[in-house]
Amino acid sequence: MSSQLQIQSARKNGAKSRGPVTPEGKAISSANSRKHGLLAEAIVIRGEAADHLAALSARFHGEFRPRTETETHHVETMILCRWRLLRVWEFESASFNQEIEKLAAANGQDHRTRASQSFKNLADHSRLLDLLNRYETRFARDFIRAHNALMELKAKPVSDWSDEEEHSVPDDAAPQPTPGSAQILPNEPDC
Numbered sequence: 001m002s003s004q005l006q007i008q009s010a011r012k013n014g015a016k017s018r019g020p021v022t023p024e025g026k027a028i029s030s031a032n033s034r035k036h037g038l039l040a041e042a043i044v045i046r047g048e049a050a051d052h053l054a055a056l057s058a059r060f061h062g063e064f065r066p067r068t069e070t071e072t073h074h075v076e077t078m079i080l081c082r083w084r085l086l087r088v089w090e091f092e093s094a095s096f097n098q099e100i101e102k103l104a105a106a107n108g109q110d111h112r113t114r115a116s117q118s119f120k121n122l123a124d125h126s127r128l129l130d131l132l133n134r135y136e137t138r139f140a141r142d143f144i145r146a147h148n149a150l151m152e153l154k155a156k157p158v159s160d161w162s163d164e165e166e167h168s169v170p171d172d173a174a175p176q177p178t179p180g181s182a183q184i185l186p187n188e189p190d191c
Contacts, residue, residue, distance in 0.1 A: 043083055053083055064150060067158050074150035081143035088136045095128055 044050045060079050066072040099118030103109065109117070122129050 043080055045087075048087070053079075056083060064154075066150075068153070071150055071153050074146045074153070077146035078143050078150070081139045081146065085136060085139045085143070088132050088139065092129070092132050095122060095132075 044053055057076075057079050060075050060082075064071070064075050064078075066075045096115065096118055099121055100111075100114045103114040103117055103121075119129075
């Protein structure tokens, strides 16, 4: 527990701070509360709406409420996988629509026949459907893996390490037995 003198000293020192002064420091400080910007910059491609990703991210963070940085990483992996799944589905639809339009210009078949023929063309003459299927499977599997890991973490209480002593000892700081001395192992009786 802090003494009154320590509290007063901390307040006095805190009052001296006027925040970052350099442009670099101000840029870092301005990004402190930003949660989803870096994720958007990393995965949104031209033609996609970054605000849709931000909304998806907000929904996931609201639903799963990560308590730790590790939980946050799992939630962000889920967001990333979901966003990429949506992209795969959009690519698949766009590919079919493009092929259907090519067939519509070439002949006067009905829509269902053109859709069937476009599937056949994409399956027979392109690896696109195979690749999209592989990516869809991968992103779905990665989503489930991150979700399961998150649920395991959320089932456990979050440790409050702030009140605990240091729990790890560097290897070089551990006492080493001297040659010829008996080493007493933990949980062994002293003889």
